[in-house]
Amino acid sequence: MSSFVDAESRTAPSLAQVLDLGAKGLLVLLSAMAALDPVGANLDGKAAELRAVGYPALAFTIPALWYVFWRDRPFPWLADLLVTITCFSDTLGNRMDLYDQIVWFDDWMHFMNPALLCVAVLLLSVPRDAGFGACLERSLAFGATAAIAWEIAEYFAFIATSDERNGAYTDTLGDLSAGILGCVLAATFVHLAWRTGRLREPGPFGGPSPVPAEAR
Known part of the structure; x- marks a missing residue:
């Protein structure tokens, strides 16, 4: 992941960069936990395994495309963060049972x-x-x-x-x-x-x- 950071961001990581990397790490962790224990993740009968695979894959789509096709351009941290948030928020929302509680x-x-x-x-x-x-x-x-x-x-x-x-x-x-x-x-x-x-x-x-x- 460090190769995604340009020369300027190596010395001063942006807020979007820090949040993006943190959200990706938590997403992978929560996805693994959901796959191992769908009941605890409040995803029993709600395609827990598909979410556990699909959400991390979606969250890493922009980095993969950037690395293969557009490494001559600065990495789009904000856009990548927004995609990651959509996956992370649904996973966390289910884990906290917000869909049923709110x-x-x-x-x-x-x-x-x-x-x-x-x-x-x-x-x-x-x-x-x-x-x-x-x-x-x-x-x-x-x-x-x-x-x-x-x-x-x-x-x-x-x-x-x-x-x-x-x-x-x-x-x-x-x-x-x-x-x-x-x-x-x-x-x-x-x-x-x-x-x-x-x-x-x-x-x-x-x-x-x-x-x-x-x-x-």
Whole structure:
């Protein structure tokens, strides 16, 4: 992981970098514990093994892509942190039984996690001078697709064989609505943050390669 750090961050790690590495470590630990003891993780009958494998894999997707394709660019710590948070928050929320203890927690997760993922996607794939329409289009295209894919996976993973299927239709509509609102929030936040200069992150992976400092 140390190879992900550029020369500047080696001497002064950013807050995003510290939080990202910490969240990844805890995610791997909690995922292993959930796979070994689904009941203790409050994931019994909720695809604990799939989550234990899928969440760490998703959390390390950006580092893997960066290492293979974009090592000439600064590592996108903020975007990577946001992806990691979505996996970590669901794992921790289940471990603490927040889904059953707090009535609105599930709705909050279906709102915030798509928003965080959309912010990460926008930071990685949309030019800084893009208009709000472009940000909204990319955010909805990715976020709505991800939300639908999650609901389908959730249904076949455990809802189809549990008592939750009786109210699954209403719950799914609410989850998708919350996710789409999160996508709109993400597009609005990123666009305004770029325009005001309050958000700085390495350029999109699909953009031109950065000019080496010695060539400027």
